[in-house]
Amino acid sequence: MSSQSRSFSMLHLALLFLICLDIVAAYDCYPRKVAYTINVSNLPGAAINYTTVQAAINSIHEGNNQWIRVLVQPGVHMEQVVVDKPCILLEGHSLSDTIIVFDSHQQLNTSQTFYVKKAAKNFIAKSISFKDTIWDLSGHHYFFECHIEGQVDFICGNGQSIYQNCIINVLGNGYITAQKREAEEETTGFVFNKGLVIGQGSTYLGRAWGSHSCAIFHSTSFNTFIVPQGWSAWFIGQKIAFFQSQTFFFFFFYLTPKNMTIQELQSFTQLSYIDSESPRGWLSRQPID
Numbered sequence: 001m002s003s004q005s006r007s008f009s010m011l012h013l014a015l016l017f018l019i020c021l022d023i024v025a026a027y028d029c030y031p032r033k034v035a036y037t038i039n040v041s042n043l044p045g046a047a048i049n050y051t052t053v054q055a056a057i058n059s060i061h062e063g064n065n066q067w068i069r070v071l072v073q074p075g076v077h078m079e080q081v082v083v084d085k086p087c088i089l090l091e092g093h094s095l096s097d098t099i100i101v102f103d104s105h106q107q108l109n110t111s112q113t114f115y116v117k118k119a120a121k122n123f124i125a126k127s128i129s130f131k132d133t134i135w136d137l138s139g140h141h142y143f144f145e146c147h148i149e150g151q152v153d154f155i156c157g158n159g160q161s162i163y164q165n166c167i168i169n170v171l172g173n174g175y176i177t178a179q180k181r182e183a184e185e186e187t188t189g190f191v192f193n194k195g196l197v198i199g200q201g202s203t204y205l206g207r208a209w210g211s212h213s214c215a216i217f218h219s220t221s222f223n224t225f226i227v228p229q230g231w232s233a234w235f236i237g238q239k240i241a242f243f244q245s246q247t248f249f250f251f252f253f254y255l256t257p258k259n260m261t262i263q264e265l266q267s268f269t270q271l272s273y274i275d276s277e278s279p280r281g282w283l284s285r286q287p288i289d
């Protein structure tokens with residue numbers, strides 16, 4: 001990760017589903033089911049194909065366009081994983097027993113445990129935990145029923161993402177998000193819908209990492225202390241639109257020329273925000289139900 005004055009805290013990201021699609025969309029994987037499975041276990045003697053997740057991913061060819069399941073058996077997998085091939089379903093056994101961890105999250109100059117590259121169009125992770133910061137860098141993402149915990153900027157980047165029904169666990173005083181939208185024309189943002197924020201300490205919902213940062217918490221229950229101002233301008237700017245209603249907490253820099261209506265805000269929480277062809281777009285073409 002490359003930014004000044006950022007400190008990363010330990011994050012435990014447990015995913016049920018994470019679905020990514022790059023913004024240049026229209027990369028389809030055929031058919032809408034898994035073509036074959038590659039089995040990964042780091043236990044000796046297991047009847048498997050590879051002992052590391054990375055070796056399994058490396059075995060997939062670059063122009064892959066069929067769904068391939070990388071099935072990761074229970075265990076703590078100490079490795080750094082770079083996903084750089086399209087159409088991969090990374091599936092663990094369960095959130096509690098398939099864990100990928102690589103101790104790099106405390107170093108600002110190193111890459112993260114788990115990195116989904118742009119070339120990895122259509123990526124899904126299911127029933128697996130990563131210990132790292134979520135770098136929601138770019139592209140369109142759908143996080144469903146995820147459990148995410150951390151302290152400082154633990155959901156960061158310039159992705160366009162919906163976090164649906166996720167539990168966010170705040171581990172101490174800090175900031176949940178650091179969204180990095182840089183221009184008015186960009187459509188990126190982090191949208192938390194129907195989730196639950198729990199934890200301890202007092203937290204900001206986010207701080208602006210970009211001049212037009214955007215983050216929205218909608219129909220979210222808060223069971224931890226949120227600082228009254230909600231958001232921090234950090235070193236970017238001052239002009240924060242912070243909107244609070246019964247169902248919205250909304251944070252948007254340089255909101256011009258007018259405030260959003262509830263209807264406009266509502267459009268962020270529709271799946272069409274990340275999948276313009278919804279309900280028949282890329283989200284409906286994943287090999288999971």
Ligand SMILES: *[C@@H]1O[C@H](CO)[C@@H](O)[C@H](O)[C@H]1NC(C)=O
Binds near residue numbers: 037039046047048073
């Ligand atoms: C994967 O490997 C495990 C452990 O050896 C084995 O129990 C399981 O049947 C294998 N699954 C597939 C789909 O090959």
Ligand SMILES: *[C@@H]1O[C@H](CO)[C@@H](O)[C@H](O)[C@H]1NC(C)=O
Binds near residue numbers: 036
């Ligand atoms: C994985 O290993 C099994 C059992 O040895 C084998 O039948 C299968 O072809 C292998 N699959 C891949 C993708 O290498």
Ligand SMILES: *[C@@H]1O[C@H](CO)[C@@H](O)[C@H](O)[C@H]1NC(C)=O
Binds near residue numbers: 109
């Ligand atoms: C990152 O920082 C660590 C500790 O400061 C150092 O040992 C390591 O070589 C650095 N890595 C890179 C890729 O610069």
Ligand SMILES: *[C@@H]1O[C@H](CO)[C@@H](O)[C@H](O)[C@H]1NC(C)=O
Binds near residue numbers: 259
């Ligand atoms: C936006 O709403 C805020 C709070 O209701 C208000 O103070 C501000 O003047 C409004 N801005 C515009 C441009 O309407």
